[in-house]
Amino acid sequence: MSKQEHWNTVYTTKTPHQFGWTQPYPDDSVKRIEATGLPKSASIIDIGGGDSDLAKILLELGYTDITVLDISAAAIERAKKK
DSSP states (O other), X not given: OOHHXXXXXXXXXXXXXXXXXXXXXXXXXXXXXXXXXXXXXXXXXXXXXXXXXXXXXXXHTTOOEEEEEOSOHHHHHHHHHX
């Protein structure tokens, strides 16, 4: 099984609550991004973001150019629905 197949299987068979890395609110990441002083229009990429809520939260905070990159198309589809 390739890495991509593995992660697609993970994201099609498990809920976010079953992942050990899921945070209800990615407080540390948000604080670090805000601490950079970047303008809300800055390009931000979340590499390996899966279907985390970070991009959604950044959009809610007014950031406008957010990209999520992940090997799993299933994870990206789940993120888009959020």
